[in-house]
Amino acid sequence: MSDITRNTPGTAEASEAAPTQNGGLLRVLGPAHIWALGVGIVLVGEYMGWNFAVGKGGAYAALIACWFAGILYSCVAMIDSEVTSTVAAAGGQYTQAKHIIGPLMAFNVGLYLVFAYTMLEAANAITVGFLVETVAGMTGHEGLNPQPFIVLAIMFLAWLNYRGVLATLTFNLVITAFAFTAILILFLATSPLFGESPLKHAELMTDLPYGWLGVLAAMHFGLWFYLGIEGTCQAAEEVRSPSRSLPFGTLAGVMTLAIAATLTWYLCVGLMPWEYLGQSGAPLFDAARMSGSTALTVLLGIGTLFATLASANGCINDASRAWFAMGRDHYLPSWFGAVHPVYRTPYRSIIFLVPIALIFALGAPLDQVITFSILSGLLEYTFMPLNVIMFRRKWPLDTIKRGYEHPFHPIPAIVLLCLCGITFFAVFLGYGTQLVAMIAFYIVVSLWFHFRRYRFVQRAAQFTMPWPKPQGY
């Protein structure tokens, strides 16, 4: 086909528009908001969770895992930027799967997104509670119950999301910038550049305690350095210029995180024995305490709080968009597909996901919640190479206009698939039961969708992009 079809993202044919949408979402966001959404969700990974990779393989294993996870996410960002800048609609990868692979895949991807983000939100809320409890202990108020703070954090952020996306993501921009700056300040303050440094790498670093098997195992929590950056494309329907803002915001986000992750690793392993670091609840906060500076302790305490709030905030934003998009398409009850008449937010989806986040935040251990989130993310990343390969086959480059074309195809897809395979093995080492439980869950819900739920879904109306017929059909 010689004519390149113009791509008007998110445009549905009027006759097939989803019936439950009361007006559209507002297009008010710019590239900085996309950066804030992506980095805001993920930056908390530097403040907590990544250090479990140290526990699984030692300090050097965590660094190797950090960089390999960085390669994995660079592939994710490249692939995602091409597909999202072309399929720019709420639901992100869910909407991509619906147009490129098929409804069941889309339903699964929608659930991956919702559970990855809702569990991440729960993990953030647990960390808020842990931080409040720790600070209370340090100031002589031992035994403070963290649960009210967990509930309060989730309820406040859900309310903020309910009231409007611009205020929500502007709030994220400010607190994410603060949290990122706090890491830079801690790095500069503890580095040998300005006098005597408290970092003691030579004395604290050890060999790999589990050998190279530990390096593989560390990939499990290595993902936590970057998990959620792909959430940028959830805002596709609310961005003023998706084809420019989404690739820019996502790729800038990955670069920011790679820098922050390396700095975080360098600081923490130079201050704490790996056995402690591998089990710490708030490693950067601990690192600030170890520096001996009260100002840095307060700064990183606030940074940890802001990072967790920014992440939970972004997670509510993303999970609700995916749930909303599935409701709008009748993959879920259409009641969820409504937009608030005044605030123009997917308010029913936002409210519905609050108790789910609370169930997990109040009742499950942090490492289990993180693993649940990582597994959902991992299943999603495994879908991405399949998605982009089919996208290029069904609509070659000269058939539809893309906002961004990623280079070296299919190398990023193959690398991503291989790294996902390695990470599945890493999760299997120790968390195999949860892996099987998750896959069993997705198999059961897939059968439920295919044989029961899909009967309520219109067929052609799902395909809303103004593209030509895919090749091979």
Add this chain to the structure above:
Amino acid sequence: MARYTPPQQSKLGQIFDVIVLLALTVGALYIPLWLGLAGSAQLHDTVDAPSWESLQQNATMVEQWAKLGFADAEAAAPLITARFDYSFSFFALIAVIVTVLGYYTMMLKLSEKEYRDVIAEKFGEE
């Protein structure tokens, strides 16, 4: 191809579907937890009367443990001696690989079937 008209789902049916999905979600995380099967197994080497030397901690490490609030080796020993158990059976590994591949294969095949209907209705059969 004739346009497919989906049936209207009753409110009760919608609520039922949401409850099913919720029950499955909560079950996926909580059933392994309730059965005690979740989480990575950590082993602890029992050390009688542990000292910093027997725990292989050098002077700098001891200093850092103290800053973290671990005044003596006994307090730090549970953290220092905790180790993950990475032993596994190849049968379990093969079972997991088959499960993951089977899941994706099933999903791609059923998706393809549904997708062909979508494309046929959207663009018409050729």
